[in-house]
Amino acid sequence: MTTESSALLTDLYQLTMVQAYVDHGLTDTASFELFVRRLPAERNFLVAAGLEQVLGFLEDFRFSEQELDWYARSRNAPPAFIDFLRALRFEGDVWAMPEGTLFFANEPILRVTAPLPVAQLVETRIINILQYQTLIASKAVRCVLAAPGRLLVEFGLRRAHGAEAGLMAARASYLAGFTGTSNVLAGMRFDIPLFGTMAHAFVQCHDREADAFLDFARSHPDNVILLIDTYDTPAAARTVVEIAPVLKQEGIDIRGVRIDSGDLLQRAREVRQILDEGGLNDTTLFSSGDLDEYRLTELLGQGAPIDGFGVGTRLDTSADEPYLNCAYKLVEYAGRPRFKSSEGKATLPGRKQVFRVYQDGQAMRDIMTLHDRSCEGTPLLQPVMRAGRRLQAEPMSALRERLKAQLDRLPPSLRTIEPAPPYPVEISEEIKQLLSRQTG
């Protein structure tokens, strides 16, 4: 279900390293963990997303003959290495936090255990998938927190960074609690509810705005949402009131209007009043245009009479924080814990588990331990793939429910778009000892 399945979608150094691993017999079992080093300043927590596409990528991982030919020729790679690549499959194990799990800095959300060469080769694409969907789910959930109970539709495909970004943003934001998307292909691939209205061109190509509204309504009698800001918004709202009785006679209700520009608060108030005075109290008001969680908070805080929002560009690009500082790092090789101590980019050694400790139904703190230690609390990492086979597939509804349930158990101070003091994440004594033994 990923758009691009080529095994060459990786960094060159992965292939040159793998060649050296193979040359020197470095093919023992390795474990890599993926984590986010620091939360962005504007995020109190993150939402794990993208695992389904990662597992699909691993199941399908193989080089095509065309790719191998090209690589052998262009890189002058030895035939024995090409044969090694030809036979390569992902037959390893994966543990992960299920999608919809909330997590914090330094907590591993995914662990790959496989022979070193293949565990290395899959790094680039795993990060590419997981960081983006996690980024978007973590942004989208803030919109949900900012506009509780409102209709939220993902609108960002056109300014998402390419096709796959648009598809994954639709999926990740739906996972995070959005009502649906405008992205038709995402609707087909991921079974996400679709929403749409009309664009300015529809109005522009008519000589009279009223004719545009009538034409659209008669073509889509069950879902009449009219765009009213092409020229003069209040005038268009009055036109809506004027044509409503005509359509009513034909059995057509005007379900809503959309405003896409200008001062949304001011315009929404004017339009609401015009509609109400015209007897269209049930016609809803939908708005779009440069929206994000900050603007939603502002608009709803000022009492804007808006029932639904299309959130696009700033969501799909996660505009205030366009990337996560994440890494996929070797934590164990040939049975021995591994770490790195690069300045500002150090990693913790050993395969890890994360436990979440609840008190009175509320998450109090997380504890990172080595994977085989018991601990109080609920373990968050679960086995999701064994010997290259997925263990189970969860329906999207389960992911949405998980996120909702976890949000409900989050400390209220974090359940807001305001920056909050960090949630406590403890590192177990065993990990600290391992680290001091290795760095000492």
Place this chain on the structure above:
Amino acid sequence: MTTESSALLTDLYQLTMVQAYVDHGLTDTASFELFVRRLPAERNFLVAAGLEQVLGFLEDFRFSEQELDWYARSRNAPPAFIDFLRALRFEGDVWAMPEGTLFFANEPILRVTAPLPVAQLVETRIINILQYQTLIASKAVRCVLAAPGRLLVEFGLRRAHGAEAGLMAARASYLAGFTGTSNVLAGMRFDIPLFGTMAHAFVQCHDREADAFLDFARSHPDNVILLIDTYDTPAAARTVVEIAPVLKQEGIDIRGVRIDSGDLLQRAREVRQILDEGGLNDTTLFSSGDLDEYRLTELLGQGAPIDGFGVGTRLDTSADEPYLNCAYKLVEYAGRPRFKSSEGKATLPGRKQVFRVYQDGQAMRDIMTLHDRSCEGTPLLQPVMRAGRRLQAEPMSALRERLKAQLDRLPPSLRTIEPAPPYPVEISEEIKQLLSRQTG
């Protein structure tokens, strides 16, 4: 050459509008223009990029039977409309600024002329492709301006927003003057030079750093670039000096070292000194980690002895300006100019041409006129597709040359990463008259 070719990669409203167009016979010829409303605060100019992928998309545009089946069922669309979609091809004309052209706010960079329904349907994906590649080329050229003559390699695939973003970022940054990319698939698809070193895992899986360096060098004797910041950077640089004679005896030169963390200026100076004192004056220094045009300017301004840079996350996400405020708007329908006057999002009516006026070999100003008027200067929009067929394909080398030549003719005040007073773009009297006739 796009990753995703489905015609359903669009917004739902495009399909609902098209259905209404067809219902009401609104199938005359329409022209839409794509432009950027405002330059981002941190950009003095933009670089047109992505046209090749747009034209490929238009040539291949069609609905599959599977897509039509799904759409008919899930949207309850009438059979006549499904038949219309089944037969739909893009057989229109396209004018555009060739890739590598510099442009400014409000200037159309692409014009599509085709029957209204199809010109409408292709909007979403055209913006999706053009805005991202233009965004990245416009960011990458700033890195080139900030680090003239240095080796610049695009490193961002892992934190790009999905697969296609990674591929398009490699292409757009190469177009803008980068030396190459780490993205192997981009190398294959777009014939871009590939670069790569090693990752920390390669060092971590060895017991001794020196062994890791020796193993890597012996596997890749022609391209030895060693990553020296896994544990202690100066110590690793001394290790490089120690093993150099061993490798020399085997006929292997250490071409370079890479630093990926810490204070790059300080570390680069220490490492340069250690290498020079060890006789490795020809071993180059390559760095990466949180780089962008601002950091490059800072490092090189302080005299950092760094020969090449891997620029990744902040380039591929265009982190300081993660999107362009661009639009694709109807400018003419059935032979009549069209506009919209939405607050803050007004558009200029009529098919347009942009002329660039040079004086003493330097670009002085641009003039936007109606497409059929003559004007002083050089016209920037050219016919690139006629009746659905591409007119010519340009090799990447020509695009890179065009950009270089245009940069050389740009006023020096704009040819910097410092914000400069805007380049003058004039609107012709004809367009102003058209606008005042329509709004008046």
